[in-house]
Amino acid sequence: MWDYTGKVMDHFRNPRNVGVIENPDGIGEVGSLACGDALKLMFKLGPEGRISEVKFQTFGCASAIASSSALTEMIKGMTLDEAAKVTNQDIAEFLGGLPEQKMHCSVMGREALEAAIDNYRIGKTEKKILSGKVVCNCFGVTEEEIERVVRENGLSSIDQVTNYTKAGGGCGKCKGDIGKIVDKVVHERLESERKAGAHATPRKMTVIEKIRLIEQTIDREIRPLLKRDGGDIELIDVEGNRVKVALRGMCAGCQVSSFTLKDVVGVKLKEFVSSDLTVEEVRE
Amino acid sequence: MKNIYLDNNATTAVAPEVIEAMAPYFKEHWGNPSSMHAFGGHVKRAIDEARQQVAELIHADPSEIIFTSCGTESDNTAIRGGVEAVEGHLNIITTRVEHPAVLGPCRYLGERGHRVYEINVDSSGQLDMVQLGAALRDGPALTSVMWANNETGVVFPIPEICEMVKAAGGVFHTDAVQAAGKFPIDVRQVPVDMLSLSGHKLHAPKGIGILYIRRGTRLQPFMLGGHQEDNRRAGTENVPYIVGLGCAAQLAQKHMAEEANAVSRLRDRLEAGLLSTCPDSRVNGDRVHRLPNTTNISFEYIEGESILMDMSEVGIAASSGSACTSGSLEPSHVLRAMGVPFTAVHGSVRFSLSRYTTIEEVDYTLKQLPPIVARLRAISPFVKKG
Numbered sequence: 001m002w003d004y005t006g007k008v009m010d011h012f013r014n015p016r017n018v019g020v021i022e023n024p025d026g027i028g029e030v031g032s033l034a035c036g037d038a039l040k041l042m043f044k045l046g047p048e049g050r051i052s053e054v055k056f057q058t059f060g061c062a063s064a065i066a067s068s069s070a071l072t073e074m075i076k077g078m079t080l081d082e083a084a085k086v087t088n089q090d091i092a093e094f095l096g097g098l099p100e101q102k103m104h105c106s107v108m109g110r111e112a113l114e115a116a117i118d119n120y121r122i123g124k125t126e127k128k129i130l131s132g133k134v135v136c137n138c139f140g141v142t143e144e145e146i147e148r149v150v151r152e153n154g155l156s157s158i159d160q161v162t163n164y165t166k167a168g169g170g171c172g173k174c175k176g177d178i179g180k181i182v183d184k185v186v187h188e189r190l191e192s193e194r195k196a197g198a199h200a201t202p203r204k205m206t207v208i209e210k211i212r213l214i215e216q217t218i219d220r221e222i223r224p225l226l227k228r229d230g231g232d233i234e235l236i237d238v239e240g241n242r243v244k245v246a247l248r249g250m251c252a253g254c255q256v257s258s259f260t261l262k263d264v265v266g267v268k269l270k271e272f273v274s275s276d277l278t279v280e281e282v283r284e
Numbered sequence: 285m286k287n288i289y290l291d292n293n294a295t296t297a298v299a300p301e302v303i304e305a306m307a308p309y310f311k312e313h314w315g316n317p318s319s320m321h322a323f324g325g326h327v328k329r330a331i332d333e334a335r336q337q338v339a340e341l342i343h344a345d346p347s348e349i350i351f352t353s354c355g356t357e358s359d360n361t362a363i364r365g366g367v368e369a370v371e372g373h374l375n376i377i378t379t380r381v382e383h384p385a386v387l388g389p390c391r392y393l394g395e396r397g398h399r400v401y402e403i404n405v406d407s408s409g410q411l412d413m414v415q416l417g418a419a420l421r422d423g424p425a426l427t428s429v430m431w432a433n434n435e436t437g438v439v440f441p442i443p444e445i446c447e448m449v450k451a452a453g454g455v456f457h458t459d460a461v462q463a464a465g466k467f468p469i470d471v472r473q474v475p476v477d478m479l480s481l482s483g484h485k486l487h488a489p490k491g492i493g494i495l496y497i498r499r500g501t502r503l504q505p506f507m508l509g510g511h512q513e514d515n516r517r518a519g520t521e522n523v524p525y526i527v528g529l530g531c532a533a534q535l536a537q538k539h540m541a542e543e544a545n546a547v548s549r550l551r552d553r554l555e556a557g558l559l560s561t562c563p564d565s566r567v568n569g570d571r572v573h574r575l576p577n578t579t580n581i582s583f584e585y586i587e588g589e590s591i592l593m594d595m596s597e598v599g600i601a602a603s604s605g606s607a608c609t610s611g612s613l614e615p616s617h618v619l620r621a622m623g624v625p626f627t628a629v630h631g632s633v634r635f636s637l638s639r640y641t642t643i644e645e646v647d648y649t650l651k652q653l654p655p656i657v658a659r660l661r662a663i664s665p666f667v668k669k670g
Contacts, residue, residue: 002589012593018663033666034626036587036607036615040665057665061589061606065663170614 004062005096011066016073019055028115030108035139035166037064037105041071041112045120051075051083056112063095063102070094071109080117086110087152088164103164107149135177138170146178150185156209158182187216190272210273211238217272218245222265226251233265241276243269246283257281286599288645292485293434293462293578293636294603298528299487305531306489309524317521318512327523334530338494341533342460342479343470350495350513351526355461355482356385358495359428361506361517362457362478363389366426367398368504370455375425377401377454379411380621381435386428386459401425408570409438409622416445420452427456431463431479435605435618435634436569437578439463443474450475455501461485461493465536466575467544477501483525487638488532492525543639548576550646551637555579557650562657568624568632577637580605580619582628585667586660591633594656600649605632627666 004012024042031038037060046052054076058068071091075083088106092098098106132144149155149164158178162168168175190213205213218235226233231251236244245265247257254260258281266279289297309330315323317331332346339346352358363386367374378390380402387402394400401419404412411429419425427449432439442458449456457478460469465486471479478501483492495517497503503516510518536543559565564584583591588604595602605616607630614620615629624632635649661667 012590013597015663029665033585033630036626036630038665057663059585059664059666060587062593064587065590 002099002102007096008063008066008098011069011095012062015065015069017055017069018057020057021053021055026116026120028112028119030111030115033059037061037108039064039068039108039112041068041116043116049079051078060105063098064105064108066095067091067105067109071113075113080120083113084117086113089153101163104166107164136167136170136174139166141165141167143181146181147185150182156182156186183212183216205274213273214238214243214269217269221268221272225264226260236282241274241278243277243279244282245279247281286648288600288649290600290602290635290637290641290649292638293634295484295490296487296638297640298489299532299535301535302488302528302531306524306528309527317523330527331521331523334526337530338533341464341537342496343472344496345499347514348496348499350497350517351521352493352495352517353491353522354493355459355480357506358480358493359385359459360389361495362480363426363428364393365504365506366455366457366478367393369502373398375399375401375423377403377416377419377425377427379403379405379429381405381409381433381618382428382430383434383459383461386430390428405621407623409433409436410570410573411440411445417448420448420454425454427454429458431458431460432466432575433618434462435616436580437575438569439573439575442476446474446476462575465533465540466577468540471496471498483529483532486532486536488529489525492522492529494529539639544576547637547639547641550641550643551577551579554635554646554649555581558653561650561654566628568619568622578634580632580634582624583631583633583657584627585664586631586657588631588633590660591631591656594659595652598652600652603634605634606630
């Protein structure tokens with residue numbers, strides 16, 4: 001049984017603003033019967049350009065109904081500029097939190113709101129428009145959407161993306177592609193944290209995160225340098241903070257390979273992964 | 285607050301008789317049956333008696349019964365142990381609607397080089413016998429087909445399937461976890477090689493199951509490291525639970541006919557009532573070849589978890605094939621295999637009754653459900669108004 005907050009149960013049992021508005025100013029629809037949840041949101045603007053009336057209809061689980069209801073309460077009285085800033089996290093927070101696996105309900109709310117605002121502003125169709133490449137065919141989730149949710153919610157794993165967007169929760173074939181998007185955003189996040197000096201007290205990395213980051217650093221920072229000199233590098237193993245690599249191509253047997261190891265590989269890994277790392281060469 | 289339990293295919297209440305039968309094996313007779321002293325002797329006899337009781341439920345010889353920790357262990361033992369015991373390559377044949385305890389080990393073996401056939405079902409949930417026949421002709425196989433489905437209650441024609449498998453020279457296992465105790469099973473008439481049964485589906489506690497292994501069946505034990513269960517399942521016997529399962533089997537055996545009758549009448553009353561009071565609802569699965577206690581009903585345009593939450597508010601417990609309740613995002617693999625449209629899968633509710641279900645509980649449920657369905661439909665964007 002899900003551990004719903006009292007506020008979720010209240011909005012599920014007594015949803016606010018259920019129904020339809022005749023001739024709404026904006027209307028947005030996301031989800032479908034096939035997906036297992038769907039939300040239709042519509043609003044009317046008052047004289048000062050503020051949302052004066054908002055109604056919704058939802059097909060879905062208790063948290064989907066509660067998220068929709070919460071959203072309508074939150075945006076009533078807002079200008080469209082204000083409403084456009086509402087994030088899925090705001091919705092989840094309003095409800096006192098949602099179970100991780102149900103975060104996609106809050107994302108659905110934000111998407112419907114965006115679709116409704118777009119519908120008003122540029123008269124786009126009321127259905128959510130899939131812009132960009134579709135990554136998850138089962139649930140129709142695009143690269144753009146995944147990237148955005150990963151960024152806005154600070155996600156770092158494929159499972160989290162599934163919880164927040166459903167992407168990858170069907171046949172699972174797209175998990176590799178989702179992983180690439182997560183890696184990309186996480187890398188950007190680490191970069192910007194590094195630049196901001198925000199990594200003074202970094203959270204302890206998991207072993208998997210560390211290995212991934214080592215691989216990324218080798219791919220992006222180290223290999224290109226070695227390739228310029230006709231060399232290459234292969235990650236053999238990681239034992240605690242000992243990174244074992246093999247030098248290939250021109251680097252193998254190069255007289256300055258110990259220099260390469262220490263001053264290129266070691267320095268880059270310390271810089272991008274962790275200052276605790278040491279590098280060892282494995283010779284076959 | 286009402287407390288109405290209509291989720292007996294998930295687990296059942298432990299029968300008071302069972303609790304009573306078990307109690308002395310916690311308090312007084314806590315010996316190890318393997319011990320060479322009086323402490324062991326008494327419990328050894330209790331296990332023998334329980335084995336006899338369980339054997340009688342399916343008309344087996346007691347020596348053909350081993351006790352396990354649950355239905356899942358029984359299924360794993362039968363499938364993995366059955367395949368491992370045979371030299372040379374076996375195909376695996378199963379169905380798309382099996383319990384994960386069967387699909388899991390089958391797919392595991394599939395990843396290790398065995399060819400796995402998952403036979404289709406039709407819209408009523410009945411097996412495609414032509415496809416089964418074709419798979420059986422593809423080479424030696426271990427076939428595992430459930431006797432009755434946990435989600436829909438649909439009963440497969442196991443006598444016929446068993447005959448086909450035996451004629452093809454294969455090994456046949458059936459997961460009878462939902463079937464056992466609900467209708468007569470006779471392994472003398474239906475010569476299955478192996479059969480799984482779980483205690484907590486028939487009013488014994490969780491944590492005990494059996495695997496029936498026909499004499500002469502080759503099986504590599506799953507649990508190693510002890511002589512127990514005639515070297516077929518290592519591990520000190522779970523004595524109180526074994527005694528409890530014996531008692532539960534005896535109760536089921538004794539009252540089967542009258543119970544099945546009474547329970548199916550209540551189920552039919554519930555089903556007919558819901559179909560007539562809730563528009564746009566449908567029964568999933570074969571209504572003729574079906575367990576007496578189960579009905580799976582889809583309420584269109586609304587979602588199962590919401591229905592269950594509202595039911596829970598008024599004290600009624602059931603389950604759903606909706607994606608939101610499964611812990612994954614995929615709705616019921618059973619209903620999808622039957623080709624039930626998504627719209628109906630998400631709004632499916634399984635009601636499973638037991639010997640303890642009363643007519644008052646059924647009538648209370650009939651009174652509560654229509655307003656719940658109406659409330660959620662009033663929120664749904666898919667209902668056409670007017």
